Amino acid sequence: MLMTISILMENKPGALMRVTGLISQRGYNIESLTVARTLDPTLSRMTLMVDVESRLRGLVIKQMNRLVNVLQAADLTDAPAVMREMVLLRVRATQENRTAILKESEIFGARVVDSSVEGFALEATGASEKMEEFIAVMETYGEIEVTRSGMVAVSLEAKKLRLAPPISKGQPETVGQV
């Protein structure tokens, strides 16, 4: 099943690779990925959609949380969360169907970001399924060009962020000496 993971991680070189590497290492495919800096420039927020057997979902989260750069990984698949995706779409508009396209766009809450004699460039955001429908409708007007942003998600329940406290560097540490 498609799993949605929200990850708060350090904004460091290689951090993205660690997360995506973990997914590919376990033999999964990433269906969607968005990542950007947060208000705190040292941190990034990533939203990831992966096709994972549902019994393994917990394990994937545990493995994500094991990464040193990851502060928090949360499974939003069944959690209360808002998920949105943006679609940028170009459609050829002839004199006859220009009004129809605009009407249809309005239904999906899409905005015209460019208009020319060639046609329109439209911008729409919404849940993934809604966007699929929007694209399908636009396709009926002729050839279209589509760019999708991938999913961004925000959890609706406040989750407390647990962070490891600083560790004082005293005597050299060893593990398991008997």
Added chain:
Amino acid sequence: MSNLMSGARILLECLAREGVDVIFGYPGGVTLPLYDVIYDNPIRHVLVRHEENAAFSAAGYARATGKVGVCCATSGPGATNLTTGLVDAMMDSIPVVALTGQVTSKLIGSDAFQEADTFGITRPCTKHNFLVKDIKELAQIVHEAFHIASTGRPGPVLVDITKDVLQGQAHYTPINEIHLPGYKVVTDGHAGQIRRAAQMMWEAQRPYVYAGGGILAAGASPELKELVETLDAPAVCTLMGLGGLPGSHPNFISMPGMHGSYTANMGMYECDLLIALGVRFDDRVTGRLAAFAPHAKVIHVDIDPAEIGKNRTADLPIVGDVKKVLGKLNRNLKELEPEMASKNSEGRNAWWKQVRGWQAEHPLEPVFSADEIKPQHLMYEINKLSDGKAIVSVDVGQHQMWAAQFIKFDNPRTWICSGGLGSMGFGLPAAIGAQMAHPDQTVFAICGDGGFQMALPELATLVNYQLPVKVIIMNNGYLGMVRQWQELFYNNRLSSVELSAFPNVELLAAAYGMKGRIVHTPMELASALKEAVDEPGPYLMDVRVSQFENVYPMVPAGAAINEMVLAPPQPVAVPR
């Protein structure tokens, strides 16, 4: 306190603060600034003959001591050669810090001479890795690397350092605090869960302790022994856990798994409570998962939450350091003992009767012959000499399994074995690391004739540092374990497994300037091994064992753990 130092000197200063006394490495172009500083530094540098072996030696050192092993290689080919050793340490959760040189920051990405994307290449091979491009970050990162390698579930950490950082100058201020907000280690097990575990253990009719490498990593041997004795349960140690419970302990019923004993595997199959401690339910132990411990409830203790429920669902999971958890568990068990211990005594007695019955029915006993040296005979003799005390390092393959079956380990960290990755050529360099850590202890490196040839150049390291490692080659002229599988599962079509042109080890040893001997007959075996152990320096021995002996019992791949093949299906005679 702050003074101007080169990056290389800062690095060594940090290593000294981490208590590092030896580095296994191989110099090269970009690590020259480091080697210039090592020249007059008290930290000892051991020059190995191949970078892969530097990583194996560092792991051998770490496995034998519990301290972090350190290896070092130059950029490009040096770093890529380390990778096998890093994955090996990763699979077995061994604390290793690998230091690699990288081309100058400005040249990164330009396909410069001896440049490789070490950071990218080693990302999946390590617990964590770093690229240091700014000298101001060096000290912080080195200490973070040691912290990550040695805490939680241990593992390898790589620090890739550019040449300009090694060469540059900076004010060095000792780091007093490290901050890794995302690195969360849970060491204390949940008190309620631990109490429930104690309850379950007393209630079980057929409890069974399944202890793994985590026991050694946590130094939890005394706690394990106490648990096993309080509960009076039969206990097994996995290949990685051997020595966790003394091999001579009456409750210890050897190793489970693909080449485990009949008793260990039947016990696993029949138990009603599986107490899994620091194990990861590896496929070589479980066999077909669906039929693994089918009647048992599982208590699983592990410091890595991601291990719990990975292969087998745990009825009672406890995330924590197994030493701490067992400490609390033992107290809980003792508290409950007066009211609980007698409740199931009848069931417990029947359980022990069954276990002892299996032991009597199919004991794990060495095979002897008057005409040829049986590999089991070789392990039997080594066991006699070792008396549970020597450090034994092995390669991978048939000899590894026979050693695990027939050599008893009474102390933790005396069995050095590439369990997870199964790396050929591991035994000799790992023995070098162990011998460096314990100069006064007898160290055997038992190799197959295949694995030995992968690590052969390290004989020079033995001679170089006069390390008294006893290299014992179990020579059957084949890649024995591969041949065993070809015999059993590929219609005996022995494809590319015969190792001809094996060097004469007497001449080879002489060429390196060490003692060596070939042993042909069972009669001379014991005295030859004695001679090797008595020799103050390194020793190379080629033991010509019976060629077509195979390891039994065996659980065929994909079979259930109780579906063991106990002996060869029929006498196998293959013309050479």
